[in-house]
Amino acid sequence: MATIEVDEGTKQTLAFAARMANATEGEIVRRLIAASSLGQAQEEPKQEAESAQPIYADYEGHRTRGLYYPPGRVEIIDGPLRGQSFKTPTGAARAVVRHYNPSVNDNRNGWGFWQIDNGGGPRVWLQAIRPNDH
Incomplete structure (x- = not known):
């Protein structure tokens, strides 16, 4: 052993x-x-990529892009946090805040931090597609 x-x-x-x-x-x-x-x-199942929803967050003048995988995982796909994966949108949001502004409390609600990347259409928060079981 x-x-x-x-x-x-x-x-x-x-x-x-x-x-x-x-x-x-x-x-x-x-x-x-x-x-x-x-x-x-x-x-990870191979079909998971098909269910990915492009998202982004603007914080401290920086845009961070990610992919949201229901029911809650977020993978950051660009910037200094690229490649990091989080079990929840809140975990990903806190990482972004810590990275760009480590002197503030990183407590954030990720569902209201991330936005759906809908190609420049109206602002839609990730909360709009949050599963009911959360």
């Missing part, structure tokens, strides 16, 4: 999560990897 080294705080957190989930620490690590963007990138 292989081992990994973690600091004491991480070990305690991992042990607590394992107890709460009635699982082993190894299973918790496997679940975290599977749920991460790295794990998702390896398991």
Whole structure:
């Protein structure tokens, strides 16, 4: 069996999560990897690209473009955050704010931060296509 080294705080957190989930620490690590963007990138279905909705956000004079994948994932496709994937629009919005203005609180509602890229038509916030289960 292989081992990994973690600091004491991480070990305690991992042990607590394992107890709460009635699982082993190894299973918790496997679940975290599977749920991460790295794990998702390896398991993405090929048809997912067909469901991608182009979106953008304007913040601090910078436009950041992305792709929205229902029910909530956002992948940034240009600029300094290009290639980063987030489980929620809010996670992606917070990353944009942190990047361009690290001195402010990054708390943002991503559904009201991102806009649908409809080729210059009227402004439509991502909230307009938010799934009902969120």
